[in-house]
Amino acid sequence: MKKVIIIGFLGVIAYYLLSAFASVPFGADLIKGVKDFYLDKSPNDLKVANVVTSIVVNFRGFDTLGEVTVLFLASTALGSILYRRRSHDSGLNPQRTAPEASALVQTGAKVIFPFTIMLGAYIFIHGHLTPGGGFQGGAIIATGFLLMLVSYRKFFIEHNALTWIEAIAGSTFVILGLLGLVYANNHNFLENFLPAGKLNDLLSGGIIGIIYVAVGFKVGAEITGILDTLLTVKETGLDPEEN
Amino acid sequence: MQEFLTYGIYGTAFFLMLLGLYAALVKKNLVKIVIGLSVLDSGLHLLFVAVGYISNGTAPIFSPAVVGKNVVMVDPVPQALVLTAIVIGFGVTAVALALVVRLYRKHNTTNIDEIKNLKW
Amino acid sequence: MTHTEIILTVISLVVLIIAGFYAVMKKDLIHAVIATSVISLVLSLVFYLLQAPDVALTEAAIGIALSTIIFIITVRNTKRFEDK
Numbered sequence: 001m002k003k004v005i006i007i008g009f010l011g012v013i014a015y016y017l018l019s020a021f022a023s024v025p026f027g028a029d030l031i032k033g034v035k036d037f038y039l040d041k042s043p044n045d046l047k048v049a050n051v052v053t054s055i056v057v058n059f060r061g062f063d064t065l066g067e068v069t070v071l072f073l074a075s076t077a078l079g080s081i082l083y084r085r086r087s088h089d090s091g092l093n094p095q096r097t098a099p100e101a102s103a104l105v106q107t108g109a110k111v112i113f114p115f116t117i118m119l120g121a122y123i124f125i126h127g128h129l130t131p132g133g134g135f136q137g138g139a140i141i142a143t144g145f146l147l148m149l150v151s152y153r154k155f156f157i158e159h160n161a162l163t164w165i166e167a168i169a170g171s172t173f174v175i176l177g178l179l180g181l182v183y184a185n186n187h188n189f190l191e192n193f194l195p196a197g198k199l200n201d202l203l204s205g206g207i208i209g210i211i212y213v214a215v216g217f218k219v220g221a222e223i224t225g226i227l228d229t230l231l232t233v234k235e236t237g238l239d240p241e242e243n
Numbered sequence: 244m245q246e247f248l249t250y251g252i253y254g255t256a257f258f259l260m261l262l263g264l265y266a267a268l269v270k271k272n273l274v275k276i277v278i279g280l281s282v283l284d285s286g287l288h289l290l291f292v293a294v295g296y297i298s299n300g301t302a303p304i305f306s307p308a309v310v311g312k313n314v315v316m317v318d319p320v321p322q323a324l325v326l327t328a329i330v331i332g333f334g335v336t337a338v339a340l341a342l343v344v345r346l347y348r349k350h351n352t353t354n355i356d357e358i359k360n361l362k363w
Numbered sequence: 364m365t366h367t368e369i370i371l372t373v374i375s376l377v378v379l380i381i382a383g384f385y386a387v388m389k390k391d392l393i394h395a396v397i398a399t400s401v402i403s404l405v406l407s408l409v410f411y412l413l414q415a416p417d418v419a420l421t422e423a424a425i426g427i428a429l430s431t432i433i434f435i436i437t438v439r440n441t442k443r444f445e446d447k
Contacts, residue, residue: 024253027245030318039303067330074338226433227433252376285383285402302416
């Protein structure tokens with residue numbers, strides 16, 4: 001009975017969605033104005049080849065600052081939700097419960113790990129020239145650490161180092177934004193105040209490239225922290241202290 | 244063909260969204276509910292990118308092969324929004340799953356019907 | 364879009380629908396999680412075909428690898444099967 005009501009409800013939603021989008025043909029040039037402004041401004045004024053990067057970091061840079069903050073909050077919240085007192089545990093440090101991986105997996109992980117880090121770094125350094133950027137590069141770096149975490153039981157990540165990386169990268173973002181208030185032409189937050197350079201050069205785009213590198217470090221550290229917290233969760237079963 | 248792709252892509256996006264909503268409303272298992280929310284997210288991202296697509300457009304990147312030529316580019320704004328949404332979605336999923344693990348530790352079940360003291 | 368791209372898109376959409384159905388209906392949660400991973404994989408191909416390489420990269424890195432692994436960790440720490 002409940003299912004029938006819900007399916008009917010979803011049917012009503014589907015009908016209105018379809019009828020609304022019937023007037024939006026696929027592939028039509030619908031939204032004038034803001035798109036043309038970005039497509040004109042990004043290569044000519046900011047000298048950033050990848051328009052998506054220039055929107056994410058510059059035109060909507062404040063949004064990205066909020067996004068990075070949300071990821072930081074998620075990683076902190078995860079730590080506090082899964083926190084456990086260690087008194088009744090047998091071991092001293094939290095141990096990962098997964099069994100040791102086979103030698104093949106361990107050797108493979110050891111070989112692939114540096115190349116994964118290199119790919120991630122390449123992607124966020126070239127964020128303003130090619131597809132990709134800080135978020136993608138950071139996620140790829142976290143994938144590399146994940147590979148090491150699942151293959152080696154003894155591979156521990158220093159949470160202090162992660163905290164420091166996050167703090168330095170985050171304050172780089174905010175300080176570069178604040179410097180824009182002082183030195184840039186129009187005195188706006190996150191406005192470019194460095195020389196823009198030439199289109200399709202590595203050192204083009206002023207602060208955009210620097211900020212995306214900082215975002216890459218920050219996202220990589222945050223996601224690595226999330227994965228490490230989740231992987232060190234203790235075994236299943238009822239917790240006597242929580243009832 | 245254009246007509247067909249319109250209904251195909253939008254229809255798939257709506258289907259995924261409604262399927263995710265269905266799972267979140269009907270299913271009793273907490274992990275299944277989070278899976279439903281993740282499927283809903285996927286459909287939403289597909290819808291956004293499809294709305295921003297322009298026929299015969301290229302990716303919005305001024306690579307050396309494109310500079311100076313008169314090319315049509317797809318709308319970069321929905322792509323930037325979806326980029327944000329995917330990363331935020333990951334954070335949301337991670338926190339939701341951490342809550343699932345925490346509830347399992349306390350009640351030893353992932354079925355929402357058996358977790359009695361959530362009622363009020 | 365060329366003909367090849369249109370054919371690839373249509374195949375991808377069919378796979379998306381099947382994988383979505385599988386992800387929601389399957390009782391074994393590990394299978395459902397792998398189906399969500401397939402959704403992300405195919406979705407990143409569709410994003411690439413719709414000229415959104417940035418989004419495709421993000422979906423590939425986060426949707427396929429990281430999302431899947433946190434789901435699998437959770438399922439391993441709780442119950443594998445969805446009971447009646």
